[in-house]
Amino acid sequence: xxxxxxxxxxxxxxxxxxxxxxxxxxxxxxxxxxxxxxxxxxxxxxxxxxxxxxxxxxxxxxxxxxxxxxxxxxxxxxxxxxxxxxxxxxxxxxxxxxxxxxxxxxxxxxxxxxxxxxxxxxxxxxxxxxxxxxxxxxxxxxxxxxxxxxxxxxxxxxxxxxxxxxxxxxxxxxxxxxxxxxxxxxxxxxxxxxxxxxxxxxxxxxxxxxxxxxxxxxxxxxxxxxxxxxxxxxxxxxxxxxxxxxxxxxxxxxxxxxxxxxxxxxxxxxxxxxxxxxxxxxxxxxxxxxxxxxxxxxxxxxxxxxxxxxxxxxxxxxxxxxxxxxxxxxxxxxxxxxxxxxxxxxxxx
Numbered sequence: 001x002x003x004x005x006x007x008x009x010x011x012x013x014x015x016x017x018x019x020x021x022x023x024x025x026x027x028x029x030x031x032x033x034x035x036x037x038x039x040x041x042x043x044x045x046x047x048x049x050x051x052x053x054x055x056x057x058x059x060x061x062x063x064x065x066x067x068x069x070x071x072x073x074x075x076x077x078x079x080x081x082x083x084x085x086x087x088x089x090x091x092x093x094x095x096x097x098x099x100x101x102x103x104x105x106x107x108x109x110x111x112x113x114x115x116x117x118x119x120x121x122x123x124x125x126x127x128x129x130x131x132x133x134x135x136x137x138x139x140x141x142x143x144x145x146x147x148x149x150x151x152x153x154x155x156x157x158x159x160x161x162x163x164x165x166x167x168x169x170x171x172x173x174x175x176x177x178x179x180x181x182x183x184x185x186x187x188x189x190x191x192x193x194x195x196x197x198x199x200x201x202x203x204x205x206x207x208x209x210x211x212x213x214x215x216x217x218x219x220x221x222x223x224x225x226x227x228x229x230x231x232x233x234x235x236x237x238x239x240x241x242x243x244x245x246x247x248x249x250x251x252x253x254x255x256x257x258x259x260x261x262x263x264x265x266x267x268x269x270x271x272x273x274x275x276x277x278x279x280x281x282x283x284x285x286x287x288x289x290x291x292x293x294x295x296x297x298x299x300x301x302x303x304x305x306x307x308x309x310x311x312x313x314x315x316x317x318x319x320x321x322x323x324x325x326x327x328x329x330x331x332x333x334x335x336x337x338x339x340x341x342x343x344x345x346x347x348x349x
Contacts, residue, residue, distance in 0.1 A: 005043045005047050005048075005050075005051045006051075007030060007035065007169070008023075008026045008027065008030070008043070008048075008051055008052075008169070009026050009029075009167065009168075009169045009184075010026075010052075010167050011023060011026065011052055011054075011167060012164075012167045015167075019052070019054055019058050019062075020054075020058045020059075020061035020062040020065060021062070021065065022167075023048065023052055023054065023058065023059065023062035024062045024063075024065040024066050025142070025168070026168075026169055027042065027062070027066060027072075028066070028071070028142075028145075029168060029169035029170075029171055029172065030169055030171065031071060031082060031085055032085075032148055032149075032171060032172040033169065033170065033171015033172045034085075034171065034332065035169075035171055036082050036085075037082060037085070038082050038083065038084065038085055039081060039082060040081060040082045041079055041080070041081050042063075042072060042079075042080040042081060042082065043080075044079070044080075045059045045060060045063065048062065048063075063080055066080075069145055070083070070084055071083060071084045071085065071145075072084075092119055092120045092121065092146075092148045093120075093121050093122075093123055093141070093144075093146050093147040093148065094112070094116070094120055094121070094122050094123070094147070094148065094149045094150075094151060094329060095122075095123050095125070095137070095138070095141045095147050095149070095150050095151065095152075096108070096109060096112065096122055096123065096124045096125075096151045097125055097126075097127060097134060097137055097138065097150065097151065097152045097153065098124065098125070098126045098127070098153045099126065099127060099128070099129045099153045099154070099155060099156070099177075100126055100128065100129065101126050102299070102301075103301040103302050104299040104300055104301055104315065104318050105153070105318065107300075107318035107319045107321075107322065108153075108176060108177075108318045108319070108321050108322040108325070109122065109124060109322060110319060110322060111318065111319040111320060111321060111322020111323040111324075111325070111326065112151070112322040112323070112325050112326045112329075113326075114322075114323070114326075115322070115323045115326035115327070115330075116326045116329060116330065117330070120329065123141070123147070125137050127155070129155050129156055129222075130155070131155050131160040131161065131164075134152070134154070134155065134161075135160075135164060138150060138152070148172060148329075149172045149173075149174070149328070149329045150172060150173045150174070151174050151176055151325050151328075151329075152173065152174070152175055152176065153175070153176045153177045153178075154175055154177075154178060154180050156222040156223050156224045156225075157222065157223050158178065158180050158181065158223070161175075161180045161183070162180055162181055162182040162183060165180060165183040165185060166182055166183050166184070168183075168185075169184070170184040170185050170186070170334070173185040174186055174187065174188065174325055174328045175187040175188075175189070176188055176189070176321060176325060177189055177190060177321070178190070178192065178224070179336060186328070186334050186335060186336050186337075187336050187337075188321050188324045188325055188328070188336075188337045188339060189336070189337070189338060189339065190316035190321075190338070190339055190340075190341055191338060191340075191341065192224055192227035192228055192231065193227050193230065193231060194231060195231065195316065195340065195341030196228060196231035196232055196235065196314060196341060197231045197232075197234045197235045197238075198340075198341065199314060199340075199341045199342050199343040200232075200235040200314070200343060201235060201238070202342075202343065203343045203345060204235075204239055206345060206349055207239065207241075207266065207294075207349070208239055208241070209264075210241060210264060210265065210266035210294055211241070211242070211264035211265065212241065212242045212243075212244070212262075212264060212265045212266070213232065213235075213236045213241050213242070213243045213244075213265075213266045213268065214243075214244055214245075214246055214265055214266065214267050214268070215228070215229055215232050215243070215244070215245045215246070215268050215270075216246050216247070216248070216259070216267055216268065216269045216270065216271075216274050216278065217245070217246075217247045217269075217270045217271065217274070218247060218248070218270070218271055218274070219247045219248055220247070221247070225270070228270070228298070229245055232268060241266075246258055246259075248274065259274070259277055259278055259281045260281065261278065261281050261282050261285060261287055261293050262287075262293075263287060263292045263293060264292070264293070265293055265294070266293075266294035266295075266296070266349075267293070267294065267295050267296070268296045268298065268314065269295065269296070269297050269298065270297075270298045270299075272297075272301070275295070275297050275311070278295060279295070279307075279309075282295075289309045289347075289348050290309055290347045290348050290349060294312075294348060294349050295311055295312065295348040295349075296311075296312045296313065296314050296343070296348070296349070297311050297312070297313050297314070298313070298314050298315065299313070299314075299315050299318075300313040300315040300318070300344065301313075304346070305346060309347045309348055310346035310347045310348065311346055311347075311348045312343065312344060312345050312346045312347075312348045312349045313343075313344045313346075314341065314342075314343050314344075315341065315342065315344065316339045316340065316341045316342075317339055317340075317342075320339055321339050324337050324339070
């Protein structure tokens with residue numbers, strides 16, 4: 001930054017977090033993001049006051065906070081400078097904040113740890129698609145002072161992330177699986193809008209034999225599911241194959257009523273339980289998977305290629321996503337990176 005005050009970014013006037021802590025956060029973010037190094041001089045109190053439109057007391061309290069936690073000092077002429085860029089233990093902590101605990105999300109973790117040096121430690125926590133939990137965990141780890149990077153899978157809607165993270169300076173935050181619009185932080189992501197369409201179109205010669213495409217999901221929807229549905233419908237329209245979306249509860253009666261496979265149908269499924277029930281329904285109806293009926297599961301997992309009839313998957317490479325995230329941590333990768341979606345054809349087609 002080299003005393004470039006504009007790089008400090010902004011504070012959120014509507015936030016319940018005290019302004020002096022927000023100012024301290026903005027400076028910490030530049031230090032954690034390696035835009036400020038040990039020995040670099042910080043803006044004067046007057047510059048802080050002018051940039052953030054805050055009182056002198058607020059500016060002084062912000063610098064006192066940073067001095068108290070041991071990352072800045074002041075010289076006899078009252079100039080502030082960076083004195084420490086890392087706190088507490090010798091391990092460099094990285095927070096991986098996921099939206100769910102699933103086998104394919106574990107591949108992101110493996111891609112990260114396989115490509116990080118041994119002096120990094122990964123903390124993995126799930127926010128269960130709840131922004132308030134996401135925010136609480138982020139702020140808790142941020143306050144500890146020893147978490148150097150934050151790798152975050154946002155909630156499905158992403159709207160609250162936009163409002164919150166737009167005020168946080170870039171450098172040590174990376175979004176995974178999907179980007180967050182309107183924020184200064186990069187993302188390594190898959191394309192829910194076009195990825196499914198492109199992957200299916202690549203294998204259209206195999207898929208054109210089906211008479212009906214059925215998108216099978218749980219009995220709820222969100223923005224991501226709707227994006228998947230739109231992409232699948234687009235392919236079905238281009239291939240001139242009828243399309244329907246079926247969603248079901250997990251009760252045995254509901255599943256039996258909803259999952260009634262017929263010859264010539266292609267099931268594209270978003271849940272492992274629904275996959276198992278679809279396989280059972282095919283068996284009960286003497287339908288041969290891969291010959292009389294097709295099945296594709298969304299998002300690859302560890303056992304789909306181990307079943308008696310191996311299951312085709314429509315998936316991005318989550319391990320590669322994790323490896324790219326590791327490069328962000330070690331090399332400062334900052335540009336957005338799209339990981340393409342592919343259809344892996346197995347015996348179920």
